Amino acid sequence: MPDAATTASDEPGASDEPGVRDSRPGRADGPSIALAAVLLAAPPLLHLLRADLSTLALLWGATALQFRSRTTVVDRLVLAAGLLTGWLCLLGVLASSWPWGLNPLALAEATALPLAAVVLTRRQAVRLRMPLGDGLLLLVVAATGWFCLRPLVTTDATGRLAALFHGEDLARHFALYDSVLRFGGYLTFHREQAAVTLQDGFQTYPQGSHLTLAVLTRFATGDAAPSDALTSLGTFVLLAGGVLAAFVAAVLWAARRAAGPALGGWAVLPLGALVGGYLVLVEGTPLLLAGFESELFGLALLALLAALVLRPLARPGEQLLLLGALTTGLAFAYYLLLVAAVPMLLIWAVVHRRRWLRVRPYVLVAAAATAAAAALPVLANWKQAGSAEILAMPGGVQPVSRHLLLPLLAFTVLGLLTRAARRNAVRRAALGAVLVVAALAVGVQRYQVATTGHTAYYYEKLLHQLVVVTLVALGAAVVPLLGAPEHRRRAARPVRAGWAGATAAVLLAVLVLNAQPDRGVTRSGWQDSSGAGYQRGEHAAPASAALVTAIHASRPVPDRRIGVILAEPHAGEDPRFSEGNLWLGVLARDNGLSWRAWVWGRWQRTPEQIVEFADASPVPLRVYLDSPEQAARTRQLAGPGRRDQLEIALIRYDANDRPVIVEPFEGTVMDRP
Template structure:
């Protein structure tokens, strides 16, 4: 099956104007004026989200390569994400912070310059209605299904229900604290260390914050610059955005796999690939990353998927290719710089595999490499103490293991498909095979280092298996093309095309068989329900603990001079002490930088003497929430009047419906003890 072309077919809904025509010069100033004038006007109308959509569309239609509408929108999203990650550095020091008008004008300016210079002769006339290819519609439907899966459990509930769904994702609490702080302080927290010292645990001011800044920018545009002042409101928004990141991740990998497949896989043949890739992520490996709270890694993996796609199948123009590679690499670094271990070799892979097709532009390529490297190294330098330590690679951590029973067959199938003679003659498939080799080699290198150092594998080895399955799923798109002969359109092979009902029937049957196979094999290696079932049925949800946390958080004064510590007994089949109750309480109070030690200390039952001793050693006053009147009385008696200024005791009771109620006044003795 022939698939030598590295570009996708031209967008059927776009018609380029004639170069040098007068209309190009007339349209360019108008387009530039609209881009620069729209942000303040739409801000006055409380429609900043329309400004973001305008900038996205303008970036999408700046490409001169032959791309479909969907390709343009996806690549423009990746381009703008990298741009906003880098623009956040400037936004962190200028006086406007993340205000929508300032960000929009800073983004509109380079787009307007491109319209006036690079694309001044190019007039795009839309032919209505725009008719994307069938494969694009199937891809959009796949992403919509993933969005329905990830958002449905969260849309019909309030803040407490959303917290309950992801309550046990410890890392998600810290990611919320980062997002909330970036939103409130207006930029990267590396530039706001003093302000972030209270809401963030020490060391997290320099954590890679590209995803948090991008989500904060989306929040700013969606809310017209009206930043939520209450932490609970911000938490409700953030949980929805985190589920949206999972959807975007699935969409990015599915789109990348389809791009790796290329024009030889079109029409109904796209459906089985979308179901295989999207189903693998939703049912097996993508959803666990949301459940454990790896929001920033999901964000970085989505950008890595786009980078892999354009490495395997570049866009038609070298300048645009360099711009995309640079922006996506910067986005990966700012979001989760561990993935640079894979992204960096992928850039070299592109330069080697596609060297013949790429025009000789050494000066431009060298300049792009220098600028990209300088920008991508910024998050690494900000966190240099940990990034420069090899010992960080062997630290322990909580991570759900990748299912080997699915990953190994996927790897074998993909590699065998890419080792066939037709694949070896095709630069796209050679690049796909090289991408799998790069991701696998990085994971194996870390595995060998961990085994040599500690005798076993740990956290970061499992983390580096995530880019392995992402890159392998993308390479699968290139590997399956030879076996899709019956479904390939006539224009790709020259053969007679089957009637569309036959194509649709075979595609639906194949997709159903693949989906059923994934459903039956999606359980973890060690057994138990699949991650999709866990999320969909709320098997890891903690409604009683989430209700306790939000109730206590709502009862506290703002700001609260005391840190809060939950020391309550299990209720409703849940134990807030052993779960993440005090961590969530700290991030909702925006004092996690002061209360994180109390979170670790309060994970088990404590006696009155232990409570008093910990309060004596605490550098800040604290309030303990107890549901045992006897323990509360003993603690107050042991503390005595002289210590109550540093140690406050609050009592929690439950009403007849089992809802917690804080019954003690702050700064006083619980009524039951008076």
């Protein structure tokens, strides 16, 4: 028996307000034939007009129209985005081998052909409406999107680098994205080319997010990859901000879907404020600042998967297709998330077994196909994926705010333990999902403590997954507290709007006041990584970014030398220029050759040590120094015989405090501007 806050439309797959009428099965009608023709004819025409981005929008919209489950417009668009993402990750395997690479026309036609075949199997009968709850959800998504992107869209490529300069991992993710974009597919298939641009071992790193962003870039800019690395970096950083915005939007939608039609109208606003505020102010923004672009991408897919595990679609075929696509996308983007995804799929199979037992053969086929597709990136990187020891590996990561996560977790679990909640399949699945992900996090924590005596990198990564699943389950947990929807509708609309707005404001205020780190947590190298600090630019490094881009601009193209900066940190932003040398290497597209110099350059070096390292280097070296005395001494020690192996460049600053590179340094040009 459903609880008091559950109506008949609250069952899995039902819609709160039928914003879109079901597509009708049967023989294709005129609109179906016309849409299929447009899907096949539009990509070549739009490609000739250099409007490939319009092709992408057409494919997205046409995919959204094909769902027969009773869903709203927003639901359809979100589900279509998830489906196309999984499809693109898998299509990337083929694109990495065929002669066209990531050509937008080839990718569009490879997507349009199967989509047109589906279109021709049904009649297109769609009536568009926008329920109030969806409109409010879009309002929250727009606000959080502006929060994520504002510091990046208002500046140039150097400013974007400055905003995320301390995200060391982001430099490697940029090298992956830039290499995928230039070489035309997954780097597992282009190892020889990627050996120069990537540090050894990264050619098999999961590249689903990098491929997706590279495809978006190709559709937006045309077939040609950008030749200038700084331009490519500016695009990538903007896309990384978009990934954060998409992640927040995905969790917002997933929490809204988990709540179901019982949470409609103005009641969506407080939930949106809590979920969106929590992510942008507390936990989501630090992931971007740390450079965890690939994880953010995967967490967005995990949120969509969790929503469908809790509240499946009405049509089993569509449910299976989406679960398969999202699981495949997770594996290609960040396969650590399969640790949480696989148990959640089992929870769906148990709690909602009546829905899929009727189509058992299709479920078995879908499970086998999904397992095979998801295994591809795992097997490609099996050397690391197959080792349990990797779970204890150290790494730089921002600790999750326990003082907010624990109360949120307790509130969600207690809400799902009530008798009324236990009578509802959606909330039983939500409780199971939260408990199983929490148990996995505790298991990794125990393993790390037993192995190393303390928690480390991957424990925090499991807590990120717990945050996402808990926020999604929160949508289901709060519904019984609101009472029956018909009782809430008795209040006048201004009263409901005022209550929702006031509650949302209070929740945001609580989050703002509690966004600080846990007491006793050391954040070495971090200024203020909260959302507020990101908006104020307190984590940015403009002087360091300006120096890196000035050096990059001064280097010849191509450059047979690798560069290493051995300068005192300007403005105190980057001690020993740790991140600076890494960014310099990825901008030069020689990280596969320069990463050893980056590691070596993280400490102060004497002229004798510089000459010794240059002599042992298999690649000629250019060292950037800011001390004329040290530069002169190093050049003297090197002598004429080593000029080919070692070149010295001097960093100076003009009257406006802008870096100027004197290259090559001859020892008699101290006053050159």
